[in-house]
Amino acid sequence: MNAPSLPAIETPCIRVCVVDPETGFCIGCGRTRMEIGSWLSFDVKQRQDIMAGLPERVATLTLRKRRRGGRRGRLEAALRP
Structure with missing residues (x-):
């Protein structure tokens, strides 16, 4: 008998885990350490609320990191179409 499969948990993680x-x-994802560590314990609404604010966070990081170059700039260049 097959065990029921658990629903997939949506995550913004792109496996670039470096905290500014x-x-x-x-x-990589724009979350705080607390958000990353607690992600699995958050309910769907909490995760959606956090994810709604991530584009603005990441955009701010992207602009600041681009000026300084480094690994983030190389990663973004590699991911650009």
């Missing part, structure tokens, strides 16, 4: 010391946001 100035903002406290991961430069």
Whole structure:
């Protein structure tokens, strides 16, 4: 007998787990360490609320990191179509 499969949990993680010391946001997904660590315990609404604010966080990080170059800039260049 097959065990029931668990529903997939949506995540913004792109496996670039580096927390920016100035903002406290991961430069890959935009979440804080607390949000990353608690992600599986959040309910769907909490995760959706956090995800709604991530594009603005990541855009801010992207602009700041682009000026400084580094790994984030190389990653973005590699991901651009």
